[in-house]
Amino acid sequence: MILESLNFLTKYDNSFIPLSELVMLLWCYFAVVFMDPGTVPPNWKPAADEERGEVDPLNGVELSNLQSDPANQRFRYCRKCSQPKPPRCHHCSVCGRCVxxxxxxCVWVVNCVGALNYKYFLLFLVYTFLETTLVxxxxxxxxxxxxxDGEIPGTPGTLATTFLTFVLNLAFSLSVLGFLVLHVSLVASNTTTIEAYEKKTTSKxxxxxxxxxxxxxxxxxxxxxxxxxxxxxxDIRRMPVLQGLEYPSTPDFNAQEF
Known part of the structure; x- marks a missing residue:
């Protein structure tokens, strides 16, 4: 829809064509599509498992018990993948793996949105909103x-295309804006869409x-x-959080864990 709108605008005024936003939109889109959102490394183990060592590792039952214990929120186990899950990791039923x-x-990018491509997804929303708004x-x-009251220039086909392109871009721009506002609020509270639903029962x-x-x-x-x-x-070197495996907690929660 955006490409058709831009092709149509060239008939009127080339100065209206926001090529830079279009380039960034496509760059971000393909980055989200082709970037792996983040999978659990094959040899990843929770901290308690590393302390026990290779001789006596935690089994699935023990990890399940730890997961059900509110005092041990770091230790989680996926029964579908039969492997431990890092903090904030969830199983995707569509992809059939933990992300x-x-x-x-996201069906629009035919991919999961996770730790490694969430920024790209947000930028895709930003540039999509800018592009559709400019159009x-x-x-x-x-x-x-x-x-x-005057005579409307153009052929009937051109007039219909103009009307339809304007309405579609306006509707798409407003819908993307609502989605963008939602994710901005999630970023501000360091929450994902799944976690926003889960944390309704927690006070902090x-x-x-x-x-x-x-x-x-x-x-x-x-x-x-x-x-x-x-x-x-x-940033990649200094911030382990960008790899999706380690996440710092507030001091109050860190004190409760040890």
Whole structure:
């Protein structure tokens, strides 16, 4: 729809074509599609298992018991994958595997949105909103001619295309805006869509470190990379959270764990 709208706009004014936003939109889209959202490493073990060593590892029953114990929220076990699950990891029934910090399975990108591609998904929403909004604004003067008293220029096919393109872009822009606002609120509280549903029964969220740190856990600390679907090598090295396996908790929760 966006590409058709841009092709149509070239007939009116090339200055209205936001090529930079289109390039970023496509870059972010393909990054979400082809980037693995994050899977549990084959040899990953919870901290308690590492303390016991290879001779006496935790079995599935013990991990299940730990998972059911509220005092041991770090130890989780997936019965479908028959393997331990890192914190904030969930099993995707569509992909048939556990996804690190899973947010949801998105049919639009034919992929899960998880720890390793969540930033790319958010940027895809941002640039999609900007693109559709710019197209809508560009078409607004032509759309207003439908309600004027003068003669409307153009063939019937062109007029129908203008009207339909404006309405579709406006509706799509508003729907993406609502979705974007939802995810901005999730980032601000360091929560995924799944966790937002789960934490309704808790009074305080263990991973809420403040808006600044919550933002950095998704977008990184290097400001130069905030608006592109990539991370700096320094951020990848300094921030284990970007790998989807380790997540710092608030001091109150850290004190309860030990």
């Amino acid at each position: 690190l910090k899973m947010d949801h399975h 809508t604004i560009s078409l607004l003067p032509h759309f207003k001619t439908y309600f004027s 969220w263990r991973y809420d470190l403040g808006r600044r740190k919550n933002f950095e856990q998704v977008f990184g600390m290097d400001k130069r990379y905030w608006f592109i679907p990539a991370y700096s090598e320094e």
